[in-house]
Amino acid sequence: MSARLASRFAALKREGRAGLVAYVMASDPDHETCFEILRGLPSAGADVIELGFPFTDPMADGPSIQKAALRALKAGGSLKHTLDLARRFRETDQDTPLILMGYANPIESMGYDAFSEAMQASGADGVIIVDLPPEEDGPLRAAFAAHGLSIIRLATPTTDDNRLTKVLDGASGFLYYASVAGVTGANAATGDAVRAAVSRLKRATQLPVAVGFGVREPAAAQEIARTADAVVVGSAFVDEIAAAPAGQAADRVLRKVRILSEAVRTARALEGTPA
Amino acid sequence: MDVRRNWQELPDAEGRFGSYGGRFVAETLMPLVLDLERAYREAQVDPAFAATMADFWTHYVGRPSPLYFAERMTAHFGGAKIYFKRDELNHTGAHKINNCLGQVLLAQRMGKTRIIAETGAGQHGVATATICARLGLPCVVFMGATDIERQKPNVFRMKLLGAEVRPVTSGAATLKDAMNEALRDWVTNVADTFYCIGTAAGPHPYPEMVRDFQSVIGREAREQILEREGRLPDAVMACIGGGSNAIGLFHPFIADESVRLIGVEAAGRGIDDRFEHSAAINGGRPGVLHGNRTYLLQNADGQILEGHSISAGLDYPGVGPEHSYLADIGRAQYLSATDDEALEAFKLCARLEGILPALEPSHALARLGDVAREIGKGGLVIMNLCGRGDKDVFTVADALGVTL
Numbered sequence: 001m002s003a004r005l006a007s008r009f010a011a012l013k014r015e016g017r018a019g020l021v022a023y024v025m026a027s028d029p030d031h032e033t034c035f036e037i038l039r040g041l042p043s044a045g046a047d048v049i050e051l052g053f054p055f056t057d058p059m060a061d062g063p064s065i066q067k068a069a070l071r072a073l074k075a076g077g078s079l080k081h082t083l084d085l086a087r088r089f090r091e092t093d094q095d096t097p098l099i100l101m102g103y104a105n106p107i108e109s110m111g112y113d114a115f116s117e118a119m120q121a122s123g124a125d126g127v128i129i130v131d132l133p134p135e136e137d138g139p140l141r142a143a144f145a146a147h148g149l150s151i152i153r154l155a156t157p158t159t160d161d162n163r164l165t166k167v168l169d170g171a172s173g174f175l176y177y178a179s180v181a182g183v184t185g186a187n188a189a190t191g192d193a194v195r196a197a198v199s200r201l202k203r204a205t206q207l208p209v210a211v212g213f214g215v216r217e218p219a220a221a222q223e224i225a226r227t228a229d230a231v232v233v234g235s236a237f238v239d240e241i242a243a244a245p246a247g248q249a250a251d252r253v254l255r256k257v258r259i260l261s262e263a264v265r266t267a268r269a270l271e272g273t274p275a
Numbered sequence: 276m277d278v279r280r281n282w283q284e285l286p287d288a289e290g291r292f293g294s295y296g297g298r299f300v301a302e303t304l305m306p307l308v309l310d311l312e313r314a315y316r317e318a319q320v321d322p323a324f325a326a327t328m329a330d331f332w333t334h335y336v337g338r339p340s341p342l343y344f345a346e347r348m349t350a351h352f353g354g355a356k357i358y359f360k361r362d363e364l365n366h367t368g369a370h371k372i373n374n375c376l377g378q379v380l381l382a383q384r385m386g387k388t389r390i391i392a393e394t395g396a397g398q399h400g401v402a403t404a405t406i407c408a409r410l411g412l413p414c415v416v417f418m419g420a421t422d423i424e425r426q427k428p429n430v431f432r433m434k435l436l437g438a439e440v441r442p443v444t445s446g447a448a449t450l451k452d453a454m455n456e457a458l459r460d461w462v463t464n465v466a467d468t469f470y471c472i473g474t475a476a477g478p479h480p481y482p483e484m485v486r487d488f489q490s491v492i493g494r495e496a497r498e499q500i501l502e503r504e505g506r507l508p509d510a511v512m513a514c515i516g517g518g519s520n521a522i523g524l525f526h527p528f529i530a531d532e533s534v535r536l537i538g539v540e541a542a543g544r545g546i547d548d549r550f551e552h553s554a555a556i557n558g559g560r561p562g563v564l565h566g567n568r569t570y571l572l573q574n575a576d577g578q579i580l581e582g583h584s585i586s587a588g589l590d591y592p593g594v595g596p597e598h599s600y601l602a603d604i605g606r607a608q609y610l611s612a613t614d615d616e617a618l619e620a621f622k623l624c625a626r627l628e629g630i631l632p633a634l635e636p637s638h639a640l641a642r643l644g645d646v647a648r649e650i651g652k653g654g655l656v657i658m659n660l661c662g663r664g665d666k667d668v669f670t671v672a673d674a675l676g677v678t679l
Contacts, residue, residue: 009338025489042497055577055579056446057446057451057455057564057565059301059454059459059565060459060461060462067444069627070446078576078578080576099360102292103563105564105571105577105578105579106578108561108562108563108568108577109573109576109577110577114582119669130301131299131301131566132299133301135289138661154301154302154303155302156302157303158303158304158306159302160306160308163305163306167302178302178303181303181463182459183462183463185391186463189398213400237608248607275431
């Protein structure tokens with residue numbers, strides 16, 4: 001498992017606060033603006049960076065991330081460019097974990113071994129592959145094992161106890177709980193539902209639990225940050241890029257990251273007791 | 276190649292045909308596809324399910340479809356005797372209904388109360404809407420906005436049948452995007468919704484299930500040719516988009532190693548690096564899309580390409596995983612035909628046999644002469660005429676420069 005992810009989550013635990021996992025799409029709106037965003041994310045308050053790599057057919061994503069993928073592809077984005085952005089980011093930041101998120105086919109196309117080597121060379125820490133459930137990620141797991149890279153698995157509201165055992169077997173880095181059955185960026189789950197789900201997952205695993213899907217506003221992020229180890233926000237940031245006038249995308253995204261980070265950082269302090 | 280040993284066992288427990296197939300879906304959907312597989316296994320061994328299917332086939336769909344000796348086509352090509360398996364005579368005008376009937380009956384058995392489907396040309400959408408109307412289930416059909424514009428008569432037919440047609444504007448707004456959108460709906464409505472996939476592709480168990488429901492084509496054809504000719508054919512032929520009509524025809528003949536299995540892909544404007552075709556096996560390479568590993572049209576980065584065919588039903592960048600496997604092991608052979616060749620074959624069939632074929636089987640018709648001549652006189656070929664051409668008259672008129 002990635003050392004950077006382990007030490008980041010250990011640090012969050014010591015600080016007694018949840019982390020913010022910030023998602024942006026590689027090459028959205030273009031390579032250089034994306035790099036500017038990546039470079040600014042840690043100081044804006046992102047504890048972990050999730051860098052999407054574009055795919056033509058993002059079938060588990062809502063409109064925000066679908067459009068981001070199309071913008072990225074139009075700007076010449078690819079898995080190779082994504083790995084290159086990760087490498088450039090790593091030259092400037094040795095500590096912030098960076099994971100890639102996307103769909104299987106660009107990786108299949110590159111080849112699992114070549115991808116693993118490129119991941120390690122770029123200084124990326126792990127991946128979330130939406131359409132590689134545990135039944136299908138064996139070849140990637142085998143290739144990753146030699147490189148100290150993490151496969152982050154997903155649990156969802158449809159994951160029953162039997163299924164959870166399967167999901168956790170081979171999971172590393174953290175467990176990503178998609179808190180609603182649906183696509184990214186749709187409605188957020190209620191605080192009660194998330195609380196119940198997180199405590200169930202925590203009984204089953206030592207891995208940190210990050211909660212995402214539909215988290216757009218500080219209040220929702222704060223609610224989740226009281227119980228989860230991290231909050232994942234994606235569509236809300238990507239929407240800032242879509243809405244930004246030319247030249248202002250990086251500023252807009254980073255401002256939004258600061259707002260959500262502040263909400264996540266103060267969640268437990270506001271409540272008075274650490275969760 | 277040792278097909279005879281294991282072909283009946285494929286796919287394996289993980290839904291694999293060799294390295295193809297599988298269950299490449301979001302975790303949210305995994306419990307659903309596993310549940311579907313359990314329900315299908317139960318239905319497979321339930322005589323009541325089989326009896327219901329058989330009753331619908333006989334009295335609603337109009338099965339068995341005839342095996343017709345295409346006498347003038349045979350004389351025209353001067354080779355093997357040509358038979359058409361006439362699945363275009365089914366209710367709704369194509370083979371699609373064989374599969375929809377099976378899936379929607381299964382959905383009903385599972386207690387699902389809402390059916391979703393994707394459609395390109397609209398044939399699968401119409402067939403799904405038809406069965407849903409008959410069984411009293413609400414039906415939502417996802418269709419690319421581009422296709423809605425191209426296929427207005429089928430859109431209206433679906434609406435007449437009580438289905439809701441939901442335009443898809445994401446991506447290129449065609450069949451693959453409609454399938455993405457159906458998957459997005461399914462992942463959102465996990466409790467009550469059944470996704471009725473139109474071809475022998477998608478996550479396991481769909482490729483197997485669709486194949487099984489379509490295999491009625493090949494079982495009938497095998498029985499009919501044995502009765503008519505007293506022997507097996509030398510070749511069976513079908514067009515390949517996703518490949519459901521072809522796998523339905525091929526499957527009951529796979530163990531008959533003397534029978535050549537020949538699929539015909541859509542070569543569009545030619546198979547080259549412009550990718551203006553839909554020939555995934557002949558012009559693509561293996562990858563992962565829509566729940567399965569299979570041959571796909573893709574660029575060097577693994578991005579999916581749109582492809583092109585004059586036939587909307589073949590205009591899909593992938594192919595069912597069992598075809599990928601049959602191609603690799605050499606049990607089936609995959610040829611191709613261009614838009615122009617399919618149009619010529621369409622016209623020929625209309626004039627010689629008095630049958631307007633759909634543009635999809637027109638691709639198989641376009642290679643039929645080559646195959647019949649190669650086999651020669653005294654040989655037997657069966658071609659699946661899997662759809663009728665009424666839906667295509669506007670496209671054909673347009674291609675021929677005729678204003679209706």
